[in-house]
Amino acid sequence: MRRLMLGFLAVAGCGPSQPAEHFGFITRLGNDTISVENVVRRGDTLTIDGVDRFPRVRQRHANITLTPDGSIRRLVMDITTPSEPANERVRHIVADVTRDSVLMTKRDSAGYTRWAFSHGSEPVVAHVPQMYSLYELYFSAALARPAVSTTPAADTVPLRQFYIDREFDRFPLGHATVRRLPGNKADVWHDWLSGVGEATLDSSHRLLRYTGARTTYKVDVTRISEPANIQAIGAQFATLETKNGVSQLSVRDTTRARIGPATFAVDYGRPLARGRKLLGGVVPFDYVWRTGANAATQFRTSAPITLAGIAVPPGTYTLWTIPREKGGADLIVNKQSGQWGTDYDGARDLGTAPMQTETPSAPVDRFTIS
Template identity: 35%
Template structure:
């Protein structure tokens, strides 16, 4: 969905000291030019109230929350409500999820029409873990950091009722102390705060989330929610197949993310030196009934996962022996092969990531991966299995 572009420049009101009596803000989370979520919240000395609407798969989800704060800035109670975009409750969902925090415990209560489910945990100075795209409450972590308290691993309870942790750690490798990395949430988002501990930037570029948002002014979130439509499946699965003689098959199962006006190789989507899942969602799997020789490495018949590392000195295909995992789960201990790839320009922009297994000779082929302005490829020889 492409919403009207919202000016997200940081106003001068946020660059100077702002009284804590009221600090409203909005964040429009985008994948390229596509809006995937909008968050809006207001923070005072005693309360944080906010709401968020998210497009995800076949549904729209809207959250409304309230945090009451003690004098030390820590939450004492919280309420989170999840509804559909029109305000109706999803089937079998609680009408409200409430949290009560004391010095040494945290309690979660899920309120249904006919019952209330309660869970209590012994945890000192605990916080609440909020759903993805609710990042306004991280301003409380920034305030704790400024006061000198530990902020890297704080007990936190989430909507599902499981005790985990939350925290922030420095992320400004260039000495930029305002940049931190979120810990304990679904994604290790990069956050930037100003001198008043107000959140200015949320950046998922170096996570699988990839959404980016910066601080803006108040929006009519209710009206926007009514106009939003579900994203559907963002990255469809596809299978690339090549045939090499009788019974000779090479299959690659992968997800197909879109560029969405972002930079690809060495940019936002495939940053330099990171291990990329070669697609989206589940790990990309290679199935071969032939022994594949890539460079000086032999890949026996079987199932593998594929990863790519793109560096300033070259691009490498990684063949890994672990299978069946999510795409971000990678262990170099299971690597079977690491093969140099060739990068060339594509004739035109490739919006959806595309893999082709192409036969060049009866026993030879090439794996081609095209995305954005470039294609990376690796040749191989397919050898029949000897009886």
């Protein structure tokens, strides 16, 4: 009888395994696909396979275990970057989250490197740009917590995040905040995101759609229910990278000119339309725009000049623009330089002047200053 009872307990303890949920995400910048992910979730464990080009092509395989509150307990990720030298191509990352610390280990051709960071009592999540399966964990971990406000639009939840793609000694734990919004929506901002991203969720806090329209990364993310062929997509991305080289999504360029005795140079990012409407779409009307992409558009003049009626002494400045919905635009010359394109400080303006606009005879896909 004793043997029978023990056998019964062993069988009862095994129980049926939890059913697997299969889903994924596709990330697009205009009409260009820049990231694809497949996810298999069983309860509190996830297996993720993905590929992105941001800007280098990277293939990822990750296994994640969550705590009951949705925070990460353990993450193991293998990252392959085909364009890197052979001895730097593969990295193995392990993150273990304890009650008060995040313990990180990186293994590559140089050996093992380890770090430890204190995280306090806030939920801990991982961050990889363009890996939106991790963004789903942001939202589910934050929104699973009891509401702290009777006004949903004012209810925010702080998180801590570790950045997989950076050197951990130079980029320790960052801060993130998720805010509940009405209508199954939420937004997020964090230390590695310029602006605020917005998510549409279902009643179980699954990420259905994400838009970066109010961020530097103007991406659109959609959930998929059928698995994508990650290997084939990764091979296609790698082939294009081998053919065209590694390039930023918005390349940097410089325009030079001579104006009388002055040597004049403009350094700027060149966004692509990618099938999108730029003015009045990606670039909203009646707001200050960086006049390019990524870092602020910067210019230097070696001698005094007059630019659109603004007297500009020799030096380095940034150029900003306000496209107007009713036509025309305002040009702003600002005395600050070297900053990111979202760091505009109007108190440091040298001057503002109206500009005339005209429609080109043929569509232009890449932004150009000439």
